[in-house]
Amino acid sequence: MKTIPAPAAIEPISVPSGTPCLELRDITVRYGRGCDHCRSGEMRAQRCTHCGSVYGCRDVSLDVWPGEVLGIVGESGSGKSTVLAVSNLDIQPTSGSVKLLGDDVSSAEGKQRRRLRALALGIVYQSAQANLLMDVTAGGNVAERMLGAGWRRYDAVRSRALALHTDMELPEDRFDVPVGMFSGGMRQRVQLAKALATSPPVLLLDEPTSGLDVSVQARILDLIRRIHAEFQLAIVVVSHDLAVIRMLADRLLVMRRGLVVEHGLTDQVLEDPQHPYTQLLVSAQL
Amino acid sequence: MSARLGELVHRNGGLAGYNYAYMDESAKREVRRGLLKAISLPGHQVPFASREMPVARGWGSGGLQITLSVIEPSDTVKVFDQGSDASMNAIALRDLISRTCEVPTTTDPREATLIQTRHRIPEDPLVEGQVMVFQVPIADPLRRVAPRMTVSRRLHAERDYSAIWLYLYEDHARLGRSSFASAHPVEVEDRYIMTPSPIPRHDCPRLNDAPFISLFGAGREAIVYAVPPYTKVRPLSFEDRPFEIERFATGCALCGATDTYLTEVDGDANAQLVCSDTDRCARRRTR
Numbered sequence: 001m002k003t004i005p006a007p008a009a010i011e012p013i014s015v016p017s018g019t020p021c022l023e024l025r026d027i028t029v030r031y032g033r034g035c036d037h038c039r040s041g042e043m044r045a046q047r048c049t050h051c052g053s054v055y056g057c058r059d060v061s062l063d064v065w066p067g068e069v070l071g072i073v074g075e076s077g078s079g080k081s082t083v084l085a086v087s088n089l090d091i092q093p094t095s096g097s098v099k100l101l102g103d104d105v106s107s108a109e110g111k112q113r114r115r116l117r118a119l120a121l122g123i124v125y126q127s128a129q130a131n132l133l134m135d136v137t138a139g140g141n142v143a144e145r146m147l148g149a150g151w152r153r154y155d156a157v158r159s160r161a162l163a164l165h166t167d168m169e170l171p172e173d174r175f176d177v178p179v180g181m182f183s184g185g186m187r188q189r190v191q192l193a194k195a196l197a198t199s200p201p202v203l204l205l206d207e208p209t210s211g212l213d214v215s216v217q218a219r220i221l222d223l224i225r226r227i228h229a230e231f232q233l234a235i236v237v238v239s240h241d242l243a244v245i246r247m248l249a250d251r252l253l254v255m256r257r258g259l260v261v262e263h264g265l266t267d268q269v270l271e272d273p274q275h276p277y278t279q280l281l282v283s284a285q286l
Numbered sequence: 287m288s289a290r291l292g293e294l295v296h297r298n299g300g301l302a303g304y305n306y307a308y309m310d311e312s313a314k315r316e317v318r319r320g321l322l323k324a325i326s327l328p329g330h331q332v333p334f335a336s337r338e339m340p341v342a343r344g345w346g347s348g349g350l351q352i353t354l355s356v357i358e359p360s361d362t363v364k365v366f367d368q369g370s371d372a373s374m375n376a377i378a379l380r381d382l383i384s385r386t387c388e389v390p391t392t393t394d395p396r397e398a399t400l401i402q403t404r405h406r407i408p409e410d411p412l413v414e415g416q417v418m419v420f421q422v423p424i425a426d427p428l429r430r431v432a433p434r435m436t437v438s439r440r441l442h443a444e445r446d447y448s449a450i451w452l453y454l455y456e457d458h459a460r461l462g463r464s465s466f467a468s469a470h471p472v473e474v475e476d477r478y479i480m481t482p483s484p485i486p487r488h489d490c491p492r493l494n495d496a497p498f499i500s501l502f503g504a505g506r507e508a509i510v511y512a513v514p515p516y517t518k519v520r521p522l523s524f525e526d527r528p529f530e531i532e533r534f535a536t537g538c539a540l541c542g543a544t545d546t547y548l549t550e551v552d553g554d555a556n557a558q559l560v561c562s563d564t565d566r567c568a569r570r571r572t573r
Contacts, residue, residue, distance in 0.1 A: 110444045133452075140456045147455060148448030154458055154524035176459050 013119040015201045019102040020063035021234035022087055022202050027096035029056035030083050034094075046077075046123055046257045056082035057258045059096070066201065067232040071249025071266060073239060079258040080238040084206050088123050088238060089113050101201065118149040122195030125209035128187035131194065134180035138165060138190045141179055143196040163258065164193040168223065185216035192223065196231070203227075205237040221247055242282065246270060254278045300550040302441030308386040313337055317355035317510070321501060324512035331425055331440035331442070331473030336508035344402060346379055348503030349421035352510065353383060353402045356417065356501070360387050364398035369406045369549070376404070393565045405468065407489040408547050409563040415516065416498040420483040425502070425509035427471040427481040447479050450522065458527055470529070471522045474513060479522065484560075488531045488547035493519040534559055 015021065037043060040251025047054050057079035064070045072080045085091045086098060089108055098106045100120055108116060111256075125131050132141045142161040151157050165175050168189040171242060174182070179190050195203055208224065209217040221244065228235055228248075237248050245252060245266065252269045254262040254277065262275040273279045305311065320334035339347040358365070365380040367373040371393040379402060384391045392398050395408035395416075402419040402528070412418070431449035441449065450471060457465040464470065468484040472493065482490055483502055493500060493513060500513040513519060515560040523529040537544040539558040546566070548559040561567035 114444055114446055136452065136456060139459060140452055143449055143455045144452045147451035148446070152451075152525050154455065154527045156526075157455065157524075158459070246358060 008091035013101065013201070015066060016102045018100070020065050021101060022236065023063040023099040024083070024086065024106075025048070025061050025097045025098075025099070027060045027083065027086055027093045027098070028052070028058050029086060029091060030094040031056065035125050044257070044259065055079075055258045056091075057086075057255070060253075060255075060260055062236075062253060062260075062263075064234040064236055065203070065227075066234050068251070069228060069235040069237060069249045070257060071237050071239065071245040071252045073242060073245050073252065075240060075281075077253040077257075080240075080255055082207060082258075083255070084123075084204055084236065084238050087202075088121055088204055088241075089117060118145060119198050121199050121204065122198075122200040123204040124188065124191040124195050124206065124208045126210045128179070128184070128191055131191050132179050132187060135178050137176045138170065138179050138182070138193075139175045140223075141190055142193045142197050146196055149198045160195065163194070164192075164196060168193045183222060184212050187221050188212065189223070192227065196227065199231070201234060203233045203235045205235060205239075207239055207241075208237065210239070210241065217244075224248060242270065254281065300566050303385060304389065307357050308340075308382065309337065309351065309354050313351075314355040317351050320510045321352065321512060324501070324510050325479070325499070325514045328513050328517050329359040329472075329478030329480035329511060330403050331480075331509045331511050333508055334510050336505045339505065340382065341378065342389045343506040344423065345352070345375060346402070346421040347505030347556045348507075349402050349404070349419045349505075350382070350503075351505060352377055352501050352503040353400060354387070356419075357383070357389060357400060359388055361387075361399045363389050363391050363400050363402070364393060364395055364408075365391070366401045366408075366565070367404040369547070370564045372564070374572075394569075395565070405484045405486075405566070406547070406562060407485060407492050409543075409561070409566045412496070412498040413462060414497040418498055418500045420485075420500065422481070422483040422502045423506075424481065425471070425504035425507045427469075427479050434533050442478060445477070454522060454524065458524070463468070464523070464527075464529075466551055473520045473522055476561065477506065480511060480513075480519075482519075486532060487521070487529070489548070490519075490521045490529070491531065495519075538567060541567045543567070543570060 030053050033051060034053045036049035037050040038053055039049035060083050062070060072083060074080050074247050086114055097104055100116060105116060139161045142164055142271060143157045146157045162175055166172055170186060170189050179187055209220050239245050249266045252263060253260050253267045254279045262269060262278045269278060273282050316335050320332045324332045326443060337349055337351060341347050341350060363383055365376045367376040380391050395401055396408050400417050404421045410537050426438055428438045428441060428450060432441055454464060468486050469481050470487050470490050471479050472482050472490060474480050482493055495516055497515050499515055502511045521529040532547065534548045536559055538548055538561045540560050544559055546561045546563060549562045550557050551560055552558060
């Protein structure tokens, strides 16, 4: 990593000590108006039978400290990605607060949100199309984040993008090739390089290895572990794959129907699951 | 005001039955209102109620509406197209303006108070008080990178210009230079990114800190924007990849000028580079 030029042109975002990098408190995301019945908190279903409102997640709290990896598991539709989208400031929660680096950013919009996304957050999606421009080169995709953060020196942008590119174990001769021509595993590596371009303190991973074959999965997971060790980032990883979570996460939230049903240290939760759903999840193997 | 101008219509064989300057007064006022807003927010695209004009949209109807809205009987008008006063488009627009507005026309930019142009700025230095009106085909500099207007408007509002910078990065990565031959995007007063209409790169730096007013009109897209006098206009470029204007191996084949923008004429075997600004070229030759 010594060879990677520091993001000097950017006014760096400072990470205050003694606070979590990312802190969600009682986050509820509701689609629909809501009614007395479902607002009361007694209703635990995801869809209110009275008013038809749908809850993406309810009363979810989490915090992630520097150098820590938090895993979120749960079946499809359990609200994992909703929680991640709130963390990435993509959607504003109906209620609850989001704190990023100690600042309340629950209602961040426009410029402020863009600045936080550019400097404080990096994200990797399962589908590279959601994050990368397929007809833009690998270097360009990584450069975009630096350009968005205000870098205006071509050589500095390019050399840092290239250093990240090779550090993500991508072949140097593919640097100026559009990512549409890349394999799935390589696209994930480009996403990681892009996420790290501005050295953000928080990295969000949404099913980073789903859909890849097992050998590529293993190498991407190794890479994520190395990134974590080198950069001491706060990482949130969302997956339905317990093997991924077991390998990466220090702590774990188990979600079901928009609610957190269990949380604790990864080993503890997976070895000694308390909630019936977690027990089912752990015992379920093809 | 409108009554006084209305009386002018029939003098010197103006078009009977039409209001002064072709458009009716309320339509002109609407355009001027847009222009006032545009001048207050340099580089910002302002929507306006673009009218049907007696020229097809895409043939200078935006520039024409601006010209007709701001013109006064005391103005002297020059209309030119790609540097030439003799092109069909320029002749047709000049004819319409002179017949409906009762104003003298000229080909000499130094005599003109109002200059409507397609894709050039006159080579002669312009002075305070002169007004340039540009015909604009595509008003949004982000059109290539964000084709959806709803998206593009948000990007302008939030000053989120990473997409156009990425476009420039890709140009340098693939070509080693910017690929904008004309309409090179410019940053106005450190705020909006604006397209200077398809003028050659040669003309871009001449918008910076210019003493004249620049008004831009896109009739088809119903957008006006403006650069007031003495405004900072900086062509978009990386700090370590400076913006460059066109370079020509030779001077003008007719007048010998080496500091002007040249175009190739007479194709193939007889190809030669001559001044794109034909009026200035002719004046240099007769001097």
